[in-house]
Amino acid sequence: MEIFCSGSSINVKTEKMGKIEELFNRAKTIGEIIDKKVREGKNIIVLGHLDADGITSASIIAKAILRKNGRFVVRIINNLKLKTVHELKEEDYDFYIFCELGAGIGRQIKEILNDKWIAIDHHQISEDEKSIDNIINSWQFGIDGTKEISASGMSYIVALTMDRNNTDLSCLAVVGALGDKQDQGEGRSITGLNEIIVKDAIESGYLKVTKDLMFYGRETKPIHEAIASTTTPFIPGLTGNRDSCLATLTSAGIKLKEGVRWRTIAELSEEEKGKVIEAIIPYLTLAPSATDKVKELIGNIYTLEREDEHTSLRDGREFATLLNACGRTGNGGVGVSICLGDRDFALQEGERILAEYKHTLNNYVQNILSDEKRVVEGKWSFMVIGDGLIDEKMLGAISSILSGITRFEGKALFVKTITNDGDVSFSARKTKGCSPALNLGLIMAEASKFEGVGGGHDVAAGARIPIQRSDEFLKIIEERLRELDEGKGQN
């Protein structure tokens, strides 16, 4: 059976057809609500979560409003607490659009803001929340928001219903899905409903999908720098170490320069790429699963064809990292400006923030890996203690990197730090070899019931709790992991 998104069509599993049609109808209703607010000249605030998916999701809606000459501001925030909703109510806005925010507190938002809001999301929500009219969330339609569509994908569908010419925004939705690591399909492809969006982006001439080595900056950086700045997978001895990369490639006989100019990965012939992989294998064989890791080096590359090839925006994954860098360093506005089209000051600033961010991340990871006291291994989990080291906004980025390191495979990974407010913030990741039944989102939501907030997806979740409730929180996590080991509970 076929479904049409924006003039393009794609084969979608038949059993999901009805649900997808329902989603599109609902997106249309949400699009009409936004349209009406714009026509009435309402003062709109679009709030987005601080990661790449939150920023692209908010930017897509902002751009759709901008194209209708609407009045709006965009704000990027870490998480949506009830206190924030109360504060927002006191501000001078007529309508609130939450992007990738608000899961778990939908009922309370409704009580505070009545009908002056909508939320566009892909996080798992309760049955009760699914019934709230103000929310459009993939799970309402049985669509798995962990892998099949991101919040930016949901925003894109809403934007398309507002104007069929919004197809150029499909690229931002691809960037959002990559940022949320939805590239879990064959050869690191993004799948599910995301495929419709990829197809839109290709057909409208904005995106090219190819298979290649997956180093960051494959079109923009000297080869040794591209390898050094790649954190997924984290290559012990090479990641973060330009000199070592340079020495390894040089001794492997790879031609790194064309005259005075450094060559890039994208310029390498197939034979040369094979040589690069061969040179890297000895570093990966430090890990027992080297073959799988080598596979991780090759996969689908999502190239944004209309972006300058010497910027980080050209590669979808690198674009997403740049947006994460902006959001997680308190520069969400720079990310939004780039998504809205600023290729001058905002892009320059974004590139600077990205370089600094990668440097900081690498320092954190090296620090953790070289200090045994920071890693506590339990029977079913690893707890990485980032207290006094990791900034709370960087926690998710660190846990994502660590979860790809062989040493942590087979157990649930938790990374914690003390926040500026004195709370404890946790970021959790499923690693390779964890039970498929493990659902970290459910565990974090349950464990944070003591005055905390928590939730997320089965593979990636988080929580924030008052420090004095830490013991109860950890006890619940331990219990759920033990139950799972005994063959009980979750998914």
Ligand code: C5P
């Ligand atoms: O911050 P991090 O990247 O670890 O977050 C992983 C997932 O958990 C995200 O989808 C985020 O929205 C969710 N999360 C949550 N509540 C928190 C922290 C994270 O729902 N307090």
